[in-house]
Amino acid sequence: MNQRATLWFIVLLLTAVGLGTAVLRHTVTGLPWLPGEHRDLWLVEARVDFVALGEPVTVSLSIPDEIPGFTRISEQAASPGYGFALTGDQGDRRAEWTRREALGRQSLYFTASFLPEEGPAPGIEESVPEPEPVFWGDAEVTAATDLIAGARSTSSDARSLAREICNRFLAGGQNAALLRARNEDHAGLLDRLMRDAGLSTREVMALTLEDARRRQVLSALLEVHDGRRWLLVDPQRGIIEAPEDLLLWHRSENALLDVTGGRDSRLSFSMIRQSLPAEQIATEQHGDSLFATLGVHRLPIEEQSMFKLLLLLPLGAAAVVFFRVLIGLQTSGTFMPVLIALVFLQTSLLPGLVSFVSVVILGLLMRGYLSHLNLLLVSRIAALIVLVIFIISLLSIVGYQLGISTGMVITFFPMIIIAWTIERLSILWEEEGPRDVLMQGGGSMLVAIAAYLLMKARLVQHLTFNFPELNLVLLALILAMGQYTGYKLTELHRFAALRNRPES
Amino acid sequence: MIEMLRPRELRAWGMLGMNARNLDFIGRYNPRSRFPLVDNKLRTKLIAEQYGVPVPRLRFAVDQQHQVNDALRKLAELDGFAIKPAKGSGGKGIWVITGRRKDAFLKSSGASVELSDLSRHMSNTLAGLYSLGGGADTVIVEDLITADPIFDDYSYEGVPDIRVIVFKGYPVMAMLRLATHASDGKANLHQGAVGVGLALDTGRCASAVQFDRRIEAHPDTGADLANVAVPEWPALLELAASCYEMTGLGYLGTDIVIDRDRGPMLLELNARPGLSIQIANGRGLVPRLRHVESLGAGPHPSAAGRVSYAIGTLAAL
Structure with a gap:
């Protein structure tokens, strides 16, 4: 009893560890549970054009670091002949191109991809600068004070004050119209209004995201601090709560673009929206996390595809346990059905089934003749292996000549295992008759097909490959089934003769 | 149904x-x-x-291929015997010889087998045809049981x-x-x-x-x-x-x-x-x-x- 308790404990532990790790992997790396999940990714390319003067060139471009509403996935620079480095620290990251000598038109590219985040961006703890004092012109001062006083009266805190100022500014009342008419720079005007109302602000540059746009420029926006976090303010639209289509590119005090050794510098952006499988994004994004190190994605592609098959095997093994222990099907060779199912995975079901059955039947016929030759067992099986290879080659060639490309796929079959299967079935035929051969052969096929259908399912392939720890749950399941002492399904039929037993 | x-x-x-x-x-x-x-x-x-x-009396056992010919000579002198693989299961590979007809041996099923069949059967058995894991086996020849x-x-x-x-x-x-x-x-x-x-x-x-x-x-x-x-x-x-x-x-x-x-x-x-x-x-x-x-x-x-x-x-x- 104690032993059984230990086993159940292990089963529970394995299940908990397997599921727990999978959930953790899902939350940490964002690997999706379901296959085929796609997420939109913005690929943004910044292009710096300038005319070099034949002197040492240094181009320094401000690039985004922490962007509200987006996660940076990757970035790279394309600029032949230039040295490239990412410099700067938090709040002021810069891409820097350098070259000893350049002359004429130059184009430098910087590409980055961004993933829109779900939910509001978390606030970042920063020191907030005190608002600098604002000086208005004579004509403006009344309008500005009026506007601010009105906004203050209909607000309760910094956040609502900012909103009210925006609303009044956009609504275009008398005061706003006057101020707008006297100022070209609306962002700057709004900035001054906010500062005058005692709000901390800073000027930022943002990119409006639109699919397949080229030659876009950054627009000047504003950020206002509401006491807890920075809010993005568009002078055309007001406060932007969730900046889905606004990518904040530059926010530091320093210059956006700094070119020495060149003139006529110009910065433009192009962008496209890409739909990528969520797994790919997750692996790129978390390439250096512990999960990635312990996952199979780090391996070379060739090994990965092998692992893909390998990680499916536990499921096949579990299916065999299920069919033998709970259902009570007979199979020839305990785990041969799993191997056949693996072959079916490579050949697809119908061609695999047809070629497998024909190979076995042809092999059985040849084995029938071999038994007349009075051979020792080992040489008989060896002969059978040679014959099986001949049969398979012949079928492949015939299939190819007939234009059935699937004819070739039967070379995947494990020859030696087929030879043994034929030998066993043949002995079974001689000793127990064709009925048992059909029973065991049919049982094997049934289990193989069931295992194939399971392993073929996209969801299953996705889960076993991306969440290898789920195989621990399968292990727990196998252990649990290993303790099943109840009746098999076939026994319910087998013992049916007892229904009309004599009462004794 | x-x-x-x-x-x-x-x-x-x-x-x-x-x-x-x-x-x-x-x-x-x-x-x-x-x-x-x-x-x-x-x-x-x-x-x-x-x-x-009490068990049926053991005549002899063969565990090497080269002993088969010697065993066949001994069998030729017997009228009835049972040949069994030592590691067989479920009655597989058991031949019961109940009598002789000239050089041929009569199996209990009525079929008649030659000395060469016996030789092949023993070779198969030794090679492990009937043994559980397919490993090397031993042939046992024992006395017939009289029902x-x-x-x-x-x-x-x-x-x-x-x-x-x-x-x-x-x-x-x-x-x-x-x-x-x-x-x-x-x-x-x-x-x-x-x-x-x-x-x-x-x-x-x-x-x-x-x-x-x-x-x-x-x-x-x-x-x-x-x-x-x-x-x-x-x-x-x-x-x-x-x-x-x-x-x-x-x-x-x-x-x-x-x-x-x-x-x-x-x-x-x-x-x-x-x-x-x-x-x-x-x-x-x-x-x-x-x-x-x-x-x-x-x-x-x-x-x-x-x-x-x-x-x-x-x-x-």
């Missing part, structure tokens, strides 16, 4: 399922190290002789044998297996042999089945199976029960034949006895097995004591 029972019904009748047998009885009471003793008929025979358990005439009416071919399940030394269930035309002379129930469940206290027929269906008369000879009665029943059970000490296996199937001249003899042992004995008897093994488990260690140290306990108490369960 496939007839199905509910698991509840089977449990109520105390039927032992394959999984429960493997896990609760074979796994728990049969130490792995003891398996070779019963999986190898030659070793069974040797240890049985050591314990004074007791009391079973003449019930045997179609071959000698009927009696399977007794022995649990922790107590005989718990028994059946007589009769080869039929349908089973091709083999005493294997799933091939069509008749299984006659024997009442544990008397050794008389309790019920009989063929192909898992109840029958009243032998399908080939027509003899009424209800009249089957095994003579010297307690002695036979004692022989079966003594195999417990001999092998140390808690859950054991013993196959016993009754020889006309020598009486009950141990034919072979099985560490994984089948479950169809329950169908033949029309009752499940579980109540008796659980009862024996509840007895604890050794209230009946002698085989005779265990047999009388089985006859007196277990038979009624």
Whole structure:
């Protein structure tokens, strides 16, 4: 009893560890549970054009670091002949191109991809600068004070004050119209209004995201601090709560673009929206996390595809346990059905089934003749292996000549295992008759097909490959089934003769 | 229409399922190290002789391919013998030669085989064709068993044998297996042999089945199976029960034949006895097995004591 308790404990532990790790992997790396999940990714390319003067060139471009509403996935620079480095620290990251000598038109590219985040961006703890004092012109001062006083009266805190100022500014009342008419720079005007109302602000540059746009420029926006976090303010639209289509590119005090050794510098952006499988994004994004190190994605592609098959095997093994222990099907060779199912995975079901059955039947016929030759067992099986290879080659060639490309796929079959299967079935035929051969052969096929259908399912392939720890749950399941002492399904039929037993 | 029972019904009748047998009885009471003793008929025979358990007399054994020709010379001088693979299971690879016709040997099934067939059969056996893992095997040649005439009416071919399940030394269930035309002379129930469940206290027929269906008369000879009665029943059970000490296996199937001249003899042992004995008897093994488990260690140290306990108490369960 104690032993059984230990086993159940292990089963529970394995299940908990397997599921727990999978959930953790899902939350940490964002690997999706379901296959085929796609997420939109913005690929943004910044292009710096300038005319070099034949002197040492240094181009320094401000690039985004922490962007509200987006996660940076990757970035790279394309600029032949230039040295490239990412410099700067938090709040002021810069891409820097350098070259000893350049002359004429130059184009430098910087590409980055961004993933829109779900939910509001978390606030970042920063020191907030005190608002600098604002000086208005004579004509403006009344309008500005009026506007601010009105906004203050209909607000309760910094956040609502900012909103009210925006609303009044956009609504275009008398005061706003006057101020707008006297100022070209609306962002700057709004900035001054906010500062005058005692709000901390800073000027930022943002990119409006639109699919397949080229030659876009950054627009000047504003950020206002509401006491807890920075809010993005568009002078055309007001406060932007969730900046889905606004990518904040530059926010530091320093210059956006700094070119020495060149003139006529110009910065433009192009962008496209890409739909990528969520797994790919997750692996790129978390390439250096512990999960990635312990996952199979780090391996070379060739090994990965092998692992893909390998990680499916536990499921096949579990299916065999299920069919033998709970259902009570007979199979020839305990785990041969799993191997056949693996072959079916490579050949697809119908061609695999047809070629497998024909190979076995042809092999059985040849084995029938071999038994007349009075051979020792080992040489008989060896002969059978040679014959099986001949049969398979012949079928492949015939299939190819007939234009059935699937004819070739039967070379995947494990020859030696087929030879043994034929030998066993043949002995079974001689000793127990064709009925048992059909029973065991049919049982094997049934289990193989069931295992194939399971392993073929996209969801299953996705889960076993991306969440290898789920195989621990399968292990727990196998252990649990290993303790099943109840009746098999076939026994319910087998013992049916007892229904009309004599009462004794 | 496939007839199905509910698991509840089977449990109520105390039927032992394959999984429960493997896990609760074979796994728990049969130490792995003891398996070779019963999986190898030659070793069974040797240890049985050591314990004074009667077995068919061993003529000789062949374990090397080069000994086959020598063995064939010896066989040529014999009129009747049985060739068995030492590690065979389920009666596979057993040839029973009952007579001669000039140079040919007559099998119990009536087929005639040549010396060359015997040679091939021995080679196959040595190479492991019939052994469980396909490993090298030994050929055993032993004396024929002369069937007791009391079973003449019930045997179609071959000698009927009696399977007794022995649990922790107590005989718990028994059946007589009769080869039929349908089973091709083999005493294997799933091939069509008749299984006659024997009442544990008397050794008389309790019920009989063929192909898992109840029958009243032998399908080939027509003899009424209800009249089957095994003579010297307690002695036979004692022989079966003594195999417990001999092998140390808690859950054991013993196959016993009754020889006309020598009486009950141990034919072979099985560490994984089948479950169809329950169908033949029309009752499940579980109540008796659980009862024996509840007895604890050794209230009946002698085989005779265990047999009388089985006859007196277990038979009624």
